[in-house]
Amino acid sequence: xxxxxxxxxxxxxxxxxxxxxxxxxxxxxxxLAGRRxxxxxxxxxxxxxxxxRGAWSAISALDDADRQRGVIAYSxxxxxxxxxxxxxxxxxxxxxxxxxxxxxxKINNTRAxxxxxxxxxRANESRExxxxxxxxxxxxxxxxxxxxxxxxxxxxxxxxxIARQAADMGVDQADVLVCCGGxxxxxxxxxxxxxxxxxxxxxxxxxxxxxxxKRSLATGQIQNNNAAAGNICDAILTPQPGDITFPIxxxxxxxxLSVTEDEAMRAMAQAFLRLKxxxxxxxxxxxxxxxxxxxxIEGDSVIVVASGGNADPEVFGKAxxxxx
Amino acid sequence: xxxxxxxxxxxxxxxxxxxxxxxxxxxxxxxLAGRRxxxxxxxxxxxxxxxxRGAWSAISALDDADRQRGVIAYSxxxxxxxxxxxxxxxxxxxxxxxxxxxxxxKINNTRAxxxxxxxxxRANESRExxxxxxxxxxxxxxxxxxxxxxxxxxxxxxxxxIARQAADMGVDQADVLVCCGGxxxxxxxxxxxxxxxxxxxxxxxxxxxxxxxKRSLATGQIQNNNAAAGNICDAILTPQPGDITFPIxxxxxxxxLSVTEDEAMRAMAQAFLRLKxxxxxxxxxxxxxxxxxxxxIEGDSVIVVASGGNADPEVFGKAxxxxx
Numbered sequence: 001x002x003x004x005x006x007x008x009x010x011x012x013x014x015x016x017x018x019x020x021x022x023x024x025x026x027x028x029x030x031x032l033a034g035r036r037x038x039x040x041x042x043x044x045x046x047x048x049x050x051x052x053r054g055a056w057s058a059i060s061a062l063d064d065a066d067r068q069r070g071v072i073a074y075s076x077x078x079x080x081x082x083x084x085x086x087x088x089x090x091x092x093x094x095x096x097x098x099x100x101x102x103x104x105x106k107i108n109n110t111r112a113x114x115x116x117x118x119x120x121x122r123a124n125e126s127r128e129x130x131x132x133x134x135x136x137x138x139x140x141x142x143x144x145x146x147x148x149x150x151x152x153x154x155x156x157x158x159x160x161x162i163a164r165q166a167a168d169m170g171v172d173q174a175d176v177l178v179c180c181g182g183x184x185x186x187x188x189x190x191x192x193x194x195x196x197x198x199x200x201x202x203x204x205x206x207x208x209x210x211x212x213x214k215r216s217l218a219t220g221q222i223q224n225n226n227a228a229a230g231n232i233c234d235a236i237l238t239p240q241p242g243d244i245t246f247p248i249x250x251x252x253x254x255x256x257l258s259v260t261e262d263e264a265m266r267a268m269a270q271a272f273l274r275l276k277x278x279x280x281x282x283x284x285x286x287x288x289x290x291x292x293x294x295x296x297i298e299g300d301s302v303i304v305v306a307s308g309g310n311a312d313p314e315v316f317g318k319a320x321x322x323x324x
Numbered sequence: 325x326x327x328x329x330x331x332x333x334x335x336x337x338x339x340x341x342x343x344x345x346x347x348x349x350x351x352x353x354x355x356l357a358g359r360r361x362x363x364x365x366x367x368x369x370x371x372x373x374x375x376x377r378g379a380w381s382a383i384s385a386l387d388d389a390d391r392q393r394g395v396i397a398y399s400x401x402x403x404x405x406x407x408x409x410x411x412x413x414x415x416x417x418x419x420x421x422x423x424x425x426x427x428x429x430k431i432n433n434t435r436a437x438x439x440x441x442x443x444x445x446r447a448n449e450s451r452e453x454x455x456x457x458x459x460x461x462x463x464x465x466x467x468x469x470x471x472x473x474x475x476x477x478x479x480x481x482x483x484x485x486i487a488r489q490a491a492d493m494g495v496d497q498a499d500v501l502v503c504c505g506g507x508x509x510x511x512x513x514x515x516x517x518x519x520x521x522x523x524x525x526x527x528x529x530x531x532x533x534x535x536x537x538k539r540s541l542a543t544g545q546i547q548n549n550n551a552a553a554g555n556i557c558d559a560i561l562t563p564q565p566g567d568i569t570f571p572i573x574x575x576x577x578x579x580x581l582s583v584t585e586d587e588a589m590r591a592m593a594q595a596f597l598r599l600k601x602x603x604x605x606x607x608x609x610x611x612x613x614x615x616x617x618x619x620x621i622e623g624d625s626v627i628v629v630a631s632g633g634n635a636d637p638e639v640f641g642k643a644x645x646x647x648x
Contacts, residue, residue: 041600
C-alpha cells in the first residue's frame with residue numbers, strides 16, 4: 001500500500017534529480033476558465049512527462065544488488081522514456097519491451113536515453129511472456145507503469161510540490177485536475193494532498209469514450225473501456241484503473257471529468273499561446289477540463305496538472321490550426 | 325549608468341512578482357551541441373518574454389506620484405505586453421503606441437493585458453510626436469525598451485538567477501548566449517555575471533544581416549543595420565546597439581554570434597521536441613548559436629537564454645516542418 005510516508009521518502013530520493021516544476025499562470029486562461037488557473041507543467045520534467053518521477057522512485061528504492069541487475073518495462077510511450085533515462089542516470093541497464101509497430105521516433109528516443117529496446121509482434125507475441133523470460137534470465141526487476149507502490153509514491157511528489165506551491169500563492173481550496181490513465185499520478189497526488197493540503201481535491205480527467213476511471217468512481221466498482229485504442233490521447237488510454245490505485249482514487253478523489261479530442265487539442269493550442277509550453281493531447285485533458293467543463297468545477301481557483309508534452313509534430317500542428 | 329547595485333535592488337522589487345525560470349536540459353541537445361546545454365526559458369516569464377522584468381523594474385522604481393500618472397511605451401511586440409501587464413499589476417494605466425498595421429492579435433493581447441493602445445500611421449505620423457504629446461498632456465513616464473538604466477537593471481536579474489543556478493549545477497565557466505536586439509538583456513546579464521559569476525561570459529546572438537551588435541563589438545564602434553525589417557526574428561531587430569548598452573557590451577561581452585533564419589527555426593523545432601517549450605524566432609537565435617556555431621563557442625558547457633516565446637502559430641507550424 002502506498003502511503004504518505006512512502007511519498008515523503010521518495011521526495012528525498014528524488015531531490016536534486018527531478019525537476020521541481022513551477023505553477024504557471026496567465027490572465028487569458030483565467031478569463032477562459034472563469035476562475036484562476038494554476039498549471040503544473042510536468043511536460044518540462046525530464047523526458048517530457050511526470051513518468052520520470054515514478055521511474056526514479058522505483059529504481060532508487062531497489063536494493064543495490066537488484067538494481068545492479070537492471071530493470072525492465074513494457075511501454076511504447078512516456079513510461080518507457082522515463083524508465084530508460086532514470087536507469088541510465090543510475091548507471092544501470094534497462095530493457096524496454098515495445099511493439100514493433102511503435103513510431104520510430106519513440107523507439108529511437110528510448111534507445112538514445114539508454115534503453116535496450118526489445119520489439120515484439122503485437123499480433124503474435126505476448127509482451128508479458130517476452131518480458132518474463134528476459135527478467136528471469138537476467139534477474140531484471142519489472143517497473144510497472146502505475147500499479148506499483150513506489151511508482152505511485154514517485155508520482156505523488158508532484159502533489160507535495162502542488163501543496164507547497166499553491167499555499168505560497170494563497171490557494172488552499174481548489175480542485176486539482178489530473179490527466180488520468182491507470183491512476184498512478186492521480187492517486188499519488190491525492191495521497192499527498194490528503195495530508196499536506198486537505199482543501200485541495202484531486203479529480204481525474206480523461207478522454208470521452210475512455211473514461212473508465214470516471215465511471216468506476218461513479219459506480220464504486222472498477223469499470224472497463226470498450227476499446228483499447230482509437231483516441232488521440234494515447235498516453236492515457238488504459239483498459240481500467242489499477243487494483244492498487246482504484247481504492248485510493250475512490251477514497252480521496254472528486255468526480256471524474258471527460259473531454260473530447262477537439263477540446264484536448266484546443267487546450268494544447270491555449271497552452272502554446274498563453275503559457276508557451278508544449279502539451280501532448282493526453283497531457284492536456286486536465287487543462288481542457290478547466291477550460292471547457294467550468295460548471296463541473298468548484299471554487300475560485302483550479303489547479304491543472306499538465307502531465308506530458310511528448311506531442312507528435314503533426315498532431316501539434318493540427319492543434320495550432322484551432323488558433324487560426 | 326546601470327550598475328550591479330541597481331540590478332540587486334531591482335531583484336528585491338521583482339521578488340514575488342516575476343517568475344524565476346529554471347535552467348532546462350536535455351541529453352539530446354547536449355549531443356547536438358557537443359557540450360552540456362543549460363537553457364534559461366524566459367518564454368515562461370509573464371507575458372511570454374523577459375521584457376516583463378525590465379518593465380516591472382522601471383515601473384516599480386518610479387516615485388509614487390509619477391507612477392500614479394501612468395506610463396507610455398512605443399512597441400508592437402514583447403515590450404508592449406510587458407509594460408502593459410506590469411502597469412496593470414501595479415494598478416496604474418499604460419499607453420502603448422503601436423503602428424496601425426501591427427498584427428491584430430498583438431493589439432488585442434496588449435489591450436487584454438490592460439494597455440490603452442494608441443495606433444499611428446507608420447507612413448505619415450511620428451510615434452515620438454504622438455507619444456510626447458500624450459506624455460505631456462497626461463504626465464506619463466516613457467519606458468524605453470532598452471536604453472534605460474532601470475530596464476537594464478530588471479533584465480539583469482536574469483543574470484543573477486543564472487549565476488546562482490549555474491553554480492548549483494556545477495557550472496562556473498561557460499559562454500552565456502543571449503538573444504540581442506538593443507542590448508538591454510545582454511548588458512544587464514553581463515553586469516550581473518561580472519560580479520556574481522566571473523567565469524561566465526555573455527555573448528550576444530543575432531540574425532545574420534541584422535548583426536549590428538556583433539559588428540559593433542568587432543569594430544569597437546556602434547554600427548547600423550542596413551535594413552530595419554525583413555527577417556523572421558522580428559523581436560530583436562533594432563537599428564543599432566543603445567548608447568547606454570553598448571559601452572557595457574563592449575567592456576564585458578565576448579564576440580557576437582549570428583545565425584540564419586532557417587537555423588533559428590530549427591532551434592525552435594528542437595526546443596519543441598526536447599524541452600517542450602515554445603520559442604519565437606528571435607528568442608531562439610541563442611539556442612541556434614549553441615547548436616549550429618559549436619566551433620565559435622568555448623567550454624564544456626554553454627548557457628542559453630531563450631528570451632521569448634510569442635511565436636505566431638503559422639511561423640511555429642513552419643518550424644515544426646523541420647522535424648518531418
